[in-house]
Amino acid sequence: MASNTNGNLTVFGQETEFDGVLDFTDNLVITGKFHGTIKATGDLEIDKSAVCDVDTISASSVIISGQVKGNVEAKNHIELCSGSNVKGDLTAAKLRIADNVEFEGKISMIEQSPDLDIFSVASDEFKKSLYLRSSEAH
Structure with a gap:
């Protein structure tokens, strides 16, 4: 999980399907399916089994190991792990892209x-x- 060790950790299991607006302050791991918008002040991890179709994801830090279609914004950093598939624009202060990542979109770095x-x-x-x-x- 991302570097924010304070707060609670919530896990959306592989059987979980969520459709709508998700707004949270702690840390979240998605291993199931999500469709909608995510607004967070905490850290977000998209597990390798997760499939997310979003308008936007906005969080403190975002780690993606699964599939994401949509724009991703992080106050701190975005990490695309090996095997991930991302189609959308990324905006972050720091970005790490591993080998074996499928990415289609634009990257904007913020200070x-x-x-x-x-x-x-x-x-x-x-x-x-x-x-x-x-x-x-x-």
Whole structure:
């Protein structure tokens, strides 16, 4: 599962078929069939046995080992594991694609925001964090 170890883990079993809008805050593993839209602040894993036909998936991090048709957005990272099949556009701060992945779509990389609340820190501290982030990228 993805790196977020806090919170609960829910598993949709292989016999589970869900159609609609799924909105969750903890971590979820789908091993069955899903059709609809997923909006999450937690992490999502699409197991190798899962088949998802979505308008969009939006989560903190997404790991895909199964089949996904639709757009996927992740605040942190998307990982396409070996054997996965993805048809849709991907948007994430970090992306990992293993060997033996079928992918059809566009990729958009987003810049992660600094890990501080800009309204609660002194302006000098905020500027320093931006400078450190920009120097790390070069």
